[in-house]
Amino acid sequence: MEDAPDAGALTVxxxxxxxxxxxxxxxxxxxxxxxxxxxxxxxxxxxVYHRLGNQTDAEDVTALVFMKALEALSTYQPRRNSFAPWxxxxxxxxxxxxxRRSRKQSPIEDAEHVTSGVDPMTxxxxxxxxxxxxxxxxxxxxxxxxxxxxxYSADLTFTEIASALQKNEPAIRMLLHRGLRKLKTVxxxx
Amino acid sequence: xxxxxxxxxxxxxxQRLRSLARELPVDSAHKQLLRNQLLRRxxxxxxxxxxxxxxxxxxxMRRLTLVAPAALSAxxxxxxxxxxxxxxxxxxxxxxxxQRLSEAAVVRTVPTITGWRATVTRYRSNSTDASVAPxxxxxxxxxxxxxxxxxPYPMLYVRNYAKAVPTKWQWAFVQLPTALVEKRTxxxxxxxxxxxxxxxxxxxxxxxxxxxxxxxxTAWVDVxxxxxxxxxxxxxxxxxxxxxxxxQYQYSGLxx
Numbered sequence: 001m002e003d004a005p006d007a008g009a010l011t012v013x014x015x016x017x018x019x020x021x022x023x024x025x026x027x028x029x030x031x032x033x034x035x036x037x038x039x040x041x042x043x044x045x046x047x048v049y050h051r052l053g054n055q056t057d058a059e060d061v062t063a064l065v066f067m068k069a070l071e072a073l074s075t076y077q078p079r080r081n082s083f084a085p086w087x088x089x090x091x092x093x094x095x096x097x098x099x100r101r102s103r104k105q106s107p108i109e110d111a112e113h114v115t116s117g118v119d120p121m122t123x124x125x126x127x128x129x130x131x132x133x134x135x136x137x138x139x140x141x142x143x144x145x146x147x148x149x150x151x152y153s154a155d156l157t158f159t160e161i162a163s164a165l166q167k168n169e170p171a172i173r174m175l176l177h178r179g180l181r182k183l184k185t186v187x188x189x190x
Numbered sequence: 191x192x193x194x195x196x197x198x199x200x201x202x203x204x205q206r207l208r209s210l211a212r213e214l215p216v217d218s219a220h221k222q223l224l225r226n227q228l229l230r231r232x233x234x235x236x237x238x239x240x241x242x243x244x245x246x247x248x249x250x251m252r253r254l255t256l257v258a259p260a261a262l263s264a265x266x267x268x269x270x271x272x273x274x275x276x277x278x279x280x281x282x283x284x285x286x287x288x289q290r291l292s293e294a295a296v297v298r299t300v301p302t303i304t305g306w307r308a309t310v311t312r313y314r315s316n317s318t319d320a321s322v323a324p325x326x327x328x329x330x331x332x333x334x335x336x337x338x339x340x341x342p343y344p345m346l347y348v349r350n351y352a353k354a355v356p357t358k359w360q361w362a363f364v365q366l367p368t369a370l371v372e373k374r375t376x377x378x379x380x381x382x383x384x385x386x387x388x389x390x391x392x393x394x395x396x397x398x399x400x401x402x403x404x405x406x407x408t409a410w411v412d413v414x415x416x417x418x419x420x421x422x423x424x425x426x427x428x429x430x431x432x433x434x435x436x437x438q439y440q441y442s443g444l445x446x
Binding site: 026028033034041042045046049055066070071129130132133136149183187 | 233
């Protein structure tokens with residue numbers, strides 16, 4: 001088991017700065033990279049899952065994202081980028097690449113997948129919730145969908161989303177606001 | 191996330207989305223496996239960073255590593271190139287044969303397979319209760335090329351087990367890459383010729399329940415391509431062989 005990064009060497013004021021420090025350390029410390037992985041796996045996976053709609057593709061693309069991040073880590077500059085936007089630029093591009101490659105293929109049905117010991121009732125409820133979210137997202141424009149998923153699945157702040165999507169923050173807020181209003185109309189009509 | 195970031199009139203939508211978007215089961219085994227692969231890769235990169243002569247080879251492997259999962263995930267896959275077989279400390283191991291499956295083989299384009307068929311013949315205990323049932327595997331097979339100790343290995347993911355295929359077969363196929371990475375494989379001294387192709391045997395143990403003593407699988411690998419041509423599975427109970435199954439694989443399709 002690799003050694004964990006020396007926590008005493010890190011002086012952080014915000015989680016954002018902390019992640020940048022850890023990312024810098026991760027260039028030479030596998031344990032630090034492991035720490036980043038633990039912090040971001042579920043956020044990346046959730047975003048990718050809700051973009052792609054099935055567990056199998058989500059796991060594949062999530063693996064690809066972290067592999068790309070690892071390979072590109074030597075070029076990451078913490079003073080220029082916070083880590084989360086940098087990672088989610090990679091993530092978003094990986095999803096887009098996946099769409100491009102799969103657009104001529106028929107969708108793969110995830111008829112049977114590895115479960116994590118979830119009972120059937122909970123599994124069915126989870127499926128319903130995922131279906132509800134999928135249905136709501138279909139009412140949004142691609143840009144709105146992106147902002148919504150980065151906000152709610154990936155837990156990014158407006159600043160981070162703006163950096164990841166290379167737009168200004170007011171534009172991001174407007175996209176989210178309009179998206180939420182549209183969804184409110186949809187939900188009120190149901 | 192601050193709830194006060196959204197207007198009052200859409201806060202109910204904000205709350206609903208937050209609830210829906212967060213509830214998602216995660217396959218913890220996949221997460222842990224990926225973590226292990228990444229940390230190994232991290233170690234390799236650190237080691238290789240001072241070896242400039244290997245840079246071009248790494249770049250080739252990086253392309254293969256990064257392209258293979260995404261490119262193959264939605265397509266029909268089964269191209270498997272086994273390289274650098276790990277040899278355990280058994281007296282009849284053959285490192286020279288393993289070396290023949292060199293990195294050059296995996297640098298070749300991983301072929302796109304449009305389908306594969308397996309014929310399963312089963313023998314139980316001492317009776318030859320053979321049943322030959324040709325069937326096709328589903329398309330949903332993914333092949334990652336991961337690196338371990340500087341050598342690339344296929345990491346095979348098989349999803350959507352075909353109902354016609356006994357799960358135990360899929361499991362043996364799936365476990366081979368993991369066994370390679372964890373150095374639990376043994377290269378056999380005996381070769382086979384399967385349909386005119388020389389094949390190298392790779393033996394490994396499978397996980398099993400308490401009802402049996404051990405389960406062993408032997409994959410017979412085409413030394414020129416690394417494809418698995420045949421897979422044998424033997425179950426031992428109370429010191430006796432109780433099940434002996436084998437399957438042959440044929441691949442069809444176009445090479446990319």
